[in-house]
Amino acid sequence: MGVYWAIAVRSFRRFSTYRIATLSGAFTNTVFGFIFCGVYLTLWHTRPGLGGYDVSDALTFVWLQQGLLAPVGIFGATTTVELGERVRTGEIAVDLYRPTHLMLWWLSVDAGRAVFQLLARGGAPLIVGALAFDLNFPSSPTQWLAVAVSVALGILVSFGIRYLVALSGFWITDSRGVESMALVLSLFFSGAILPLVVFPGWVGGVARATPWAATLQVPIDVWLGRNPRGVGWALAFQLVWIVVLGLAGRMATVLATRKVVIQGG
Template sequence: MRLYLAVAAGGFRRYATYGTATAAGVFTNTVFGFIVAYTYIALWDERPGLGGYDQAQALTFVWVSQSLLAAGALIGGGFQETFQERVRTGDIAVDLYRPADLQMWWLAADLGRAAFQLVGRGVVPLVAGALAFQLALPADPVRWLLFLVSVVLGLVVSFALRYLLGLAAFWLMDGAGINLMAQVVTIFFSGVLLPLTVFPGGFGELVRVLPWAAMLQVPMDVLLGKHSGAGSAAGALGFQAGWACVLLGAGRLLQSAATRKVVVQGG
């Protein structure tokens, strides 16, 4: 465990060195937040209560989502491109020789990255949104604690999905195409564009049980009090934990198949 904590700390420090990139990301998230916020205001003026949210809750969804975009790699980024490049060049052999579990190593590193992004790129946009708009941020510390647990589970689900993308490079070699498709799917099905609760009927029920919902929609509903009861909160966190276990297990199986076929020139 100490090894993986050190790996996570290394991931945090690595991204902390990119001050200019972080500042640019904060600016981008803040500007994009204002654009989406005014779009939501116009939409909720026409359709009050859309998706079960009032306007203040909808604006809260916007600004808290902006604080989670980089951490969850919801619009790209993360470790998978580096992983795929290491597979392509053969450097993955170094990772396999380490006295550490491959999946746990990359999970620890990605959680360290996400922790920095939460602080470095998440705080300023949220503060800017809270100053400019009336948000429905809760005063209950228990709800914030549940939200934090939900965010961590969402980050694990995000990692697990992206780990499958990384492993696909053992067969595809070039992951650009699958990364692009996965990014589009994530943006739509996680709730980045619109809360998943606005989708009606059977389609809405379907998208809310897919793993992408665990990455953003569920944490936001926990924060906004949609899972306020103990049983409801446990169900929401259990939903995330269940998908995390399923996807990590799938990654473990695919990793086993991938490492049986890896061939590195010269060894």
């Protein structure tokens, strides 16, 4: 495990060098936070209690959403872009020669990235939002712990999705089309546009059952204490998707490795 820890640490250091990009990203998230707040205030004043959220819940959702977009990798991250590009160009052969597991290697890279983004960009929009609006915060150490666990699980679910998207390039040559489709699905089903609790009927039921819901909506609901079936069920939902995506990723890795060997590397 020492090698994977070292990879994560180096990944953290790598992303910490992009200071201007990090500051720009935090500023952009903050600006969009105010824009979304304007939209949400109008919507919730028109429909009070929409989706079981009050106005304070809705505004808290906005700032948590903006703070988690980068750590969770809703718009894609190293795993999607860099790994997908390495598959497309054939540089993935170098990764396969390493005496490490391909999936664990990239999971370590993504973990270092996510921790840095969480520390550098996750808190800034939330602090600004808390100064400007009356937001809700966890009321007990137990709830804070549940939030931390849920955010970590959400990042793992997101990695599982992005890893499979990147590896699709082994079969379709270029994964950029799949990346674009995955981005649309992620924005719609994660809660990056609207909380999934406002989606009506069967559409809402389907949306809340997808793995994308486990990346953003579930951690925010744990923060808000808005889990109808309890926090335990919410965390179990995330764990189930981690197992499913992990097994799918492992199988895809094995099949992809065989494909590379068949093609002569």
